[in-house]
Amino acid sequence: MRPRLFASLTTAGTLLAVLCLPGSTAAQAQGGTAAPPQGGTAAPPAGRGAAPAPANYPPYQRPVSTFVPPRTPDGQPDITGLYLAIPLPRSVETPLVPLPPRQNRANGEFSYSLNERPKLPEGAIVRPAGVDPADGKIPLKPEALQKRKEIIANQEKIEHLDGRVLCLAPGIPRSTIPAPVVGYQIFQKPGYVVIYYEQSHLYRTIPLDGRPPLDPNIRKAMGVSRGRWEGNVLVVEVTNFTNNFENNWVIGAVSATPGIPAESLTTGHGIPHSDKYRVTERYTPIDANTIHYEAKITDEDVFTQPWTLAWYAMARAPKDYVPVEYACFEGNAKNLMLMTNTDISPIRVDVP
């Protein structure tokens, strides 16, 4: 292997591993409880070392945008372009058991910034992405919580390891959760919106023509998308997800802090799903540069009720931004060996 190819792939792979490996030093969001939210009814700020009470955030209000995007030649609101992920200000969920604050954790979960990260828009409330139910907790059924505990407690086993570390397609909405690789390219062509994710060269084609869903026997790791424009808001119903591995988690941001119980996670790690899993996404252009994202998650077998994530997700990339290939799987065998003592390098599969 040519040295520089090798170097670029292993660097990226190792970075991903470090960021996602429980036990790594990558920062884990603890701000959902440690810092008072701006503009909300905050719990009193906790001093260093004290266990803070969970914060109370104001009820989520879907942003109402008066921005009218220009139109594409076929009349769609024009959101075409290159975007970067806006960091989650307070990770995903409010933990059931508050975390003790950790010292010397500058800049929360995004201190590792690979790119110049876009900022939250003016006036946005700093809060976890989980906005419904209002307590910021993921409404897991008891058996799903049990499953989550098992998955989180066994992260050294490859069968339970974060699917993103295996370089599996992370599905929806996880592909829109900011990751170490954060670029998006939105294309529009007559009848379609197409999204390329820089992360693991994922893509989705979203037809807008009202075509029927696919046969339930056809499953896709990124789901099957059906979209429509509601005014200037792109609404996408995503169904037909694969459910091949326990590693296919619904969400998960950055890394889970080593050794903490599943009840105390703020990152969304270890949430399984069933064949019934489906998502309704809403992409709201807030201004010429910003897209707000909402994902309503439904799975009767896993959750006691539908729940919703929402955050300011995408900011238009600087003019000179060039998306580059992030080939995750190709450089990953060594990471998996390191992390799980499992050697996938001798495996060969049939291809047509």
Place this chain on the structure above:
Amino acid sequence: MNKPVARTLFATAVAALIAGLTMTSAQAQRGAGPGRGAAAPASGTYNGPRTPDKKPDLNGIWQALGTAHWNLEAHSAIEGVPAGFSVVEGGTIPYQPSALTKRNENFQNRLSADPLRKCYLPGVPRAMYLPFPFEITQTPKHIGMAFEFAHGTRTIFLDGTPHMEDLDFWMGDARGRWEGDTLIVDTVSLGDQTWFDQAGNFHSAALKVTERFTPMDANHINYEATIEDSTVFTRPWKISMIIYRRLEKNLELLDYECAEHVYQKLFTEKTRKP
């Protein structure tokens, strides 16, 4: 009729159906051997649909047919592999002697050595003629190509963005331009880890691929790729074939998540162990 011949004829019939053409068997035979039959259409003959910026409209789902993904060169059938014509101009790839030895070793070791069997990205031009559909999304500044195999993508920059330096990419670094109705794409920085086919045809990191996409009509693209790599070959050489628009109603790309197959194999083996 033996099996490989039946398969070839079947593929030809599918090609004819997809193309929506009525062909005599003699014409069909020529169509099945693009290296022999596909003459590059004269420029200025394209009468198909155009985008708002007046370029030939390549939006849609496409797929090459034939046996190039097994072997670019002429070959008889072997187990699981239909016979096929060469897609190489002049018939054979002009290897340097030591490189030809290496190619022959690759062929012997192909079941373990083919990077595709490790689920690595196929590279260019191999991605273009894998037996999977791919989808083109065309804008004035970028042309996106999304491949069903291992959800690979290419983004071809048409806006004058310069090539990047000091990085290699499995799918290369692609820059394109329109010359009349022909899309010309220069791809470099492909590394040395990909093959051209399952027969072990290979290249070095010096590879440069120049592709010409010349639409013949709304549903056919004459595809040519010139391969330059002075480390491995004695001269530049060219492949050509026809890429067909997939016309099935409501067609969409599905998944071939190759990496999942690796993990499925791993987990099955782990379960089987005592």
